[in-house]
Amino acid sequence: MKRVLAIILGGGKGSRLYPLTKMRAKPAVPLAGKYRLIDIPISNCINSNIHKMYVLTQFNSASLNRHISQTYNLSSPFAQGFVEVLAAQQTPESPSWFEGTADAVRKYQWIFQEWDVDEYLILSGDQLYRMDYSQFVNHHRTTGADLTVAALPVDSSQAEAFGLMRTDGEGNIKEFREKPTGDSLKAMAVDTSRFGLTAQSAKERPYLASMGIYVFSRATLFDLLNKHPNYKDFGKEVIPEALNRGDVLKSYVFDDYWEDIGTIGAFFESNLALTQQPKPPFSFYDEKFPIYTRARYLPPSKLVDAQITDSIVGEGSILKACSIHHCVLGVRSRIESDVVLQDTLVMGSDFYESGEERIALRSGGGIPLGVGQGTTVKRAILDKNARIGENVAIVNKDNVEEADRPEEGFYIRNGIVVVVKNATISDGTII
């Protein structure tokens, strides 16, 4: 795997995770109480012995750089490993942002070409799954492919959201269509029992969806990008053209948990699904294939008189006499008495406030970090360092699907109230 370079696509201009991306680059969005989105592909790479990684983002954020530089030191003298962030920048030759996935890779190809590697592994930064990429790359090598696309068997209701491939029984891609609908979707059905699914599963999931994860042989990648300087996107343009011109395209079927968590709705549900009993769809409890993140020296959490069911609580939290059901609480969460939290994602805080600071804040008319006494929150995301006052109700009382209230510190996406990072919600507010 020393001859593989990973390129992680960290998000376009209009991030579907807004407002979580209001003050940070998408790869830095917190996940599962203590991780960040970028930890998933980076951990998968490390566990697959791939140690050279670039992360492409639309803009650099302090939290992303801090997280990566403090977490991933892969530069032992013989491994030559690194994780580096490359942000879109204006240069005289390229005066624009990244205009799509292929465009992002093209704009930094001069850096990628400097490495003497055979394959480029292109990954997305907003997916939750565990994959041994070395098996994926070996499949690419042994089948003699120019380009291999990771493929997930899906049913017809899911299929519309993806690039789909029609393959023969050996996994050779014969046709690739980006998000087809109607009859052109139906025409993409394949016999997925050829790829290890039982007859019943194959009937239910007859489509092979692109996971947006690719292995490109070196020459193929740069040749395609440079012969077609106007192609902006892998799924829409580059892959269909590779097929068209006769390159060898293979699928690599992956039939395990995999979730695109690039929208507020999917992100919210995937986080809460981690609390599922007895077996969550994705588990962070896997010592053979761990997910890494920044080591923080936080004390264990203190539960004073809390009633907690089906929830995850991050380190360094203090929970008073509150009631918490089906929630994920991030590091340094602070929940006061008589608080009810349900189906809620609390990202926690970047710092502590001492008891004295909290009293001083209150007496000056301010609101301390965390969730104040007597507050109820249901189906919401409270981003980092939120200050929620006393006797607040965040319950989406008018059942709104979408709303933008930046001046009041929140947005509503897919019916989920998202309180933005560092926001203050005054005592008695009802949302």
Ligand code: ADQ
């Ligand atoms: P989409 O998810 O719709 O489909 P896209 O929005 O291009 O594709 O995002 C792919 C990944 O690249 C995401 O992680 C995104 O954040 C990142 N990205 C997008 N634009 C970027 C840019 N300009 N700079 C840096 N990163 C950027 C794709 C494929 C489908 C496939 C699905 C699987 O096109 O064929 O089925 O992924 O989720």
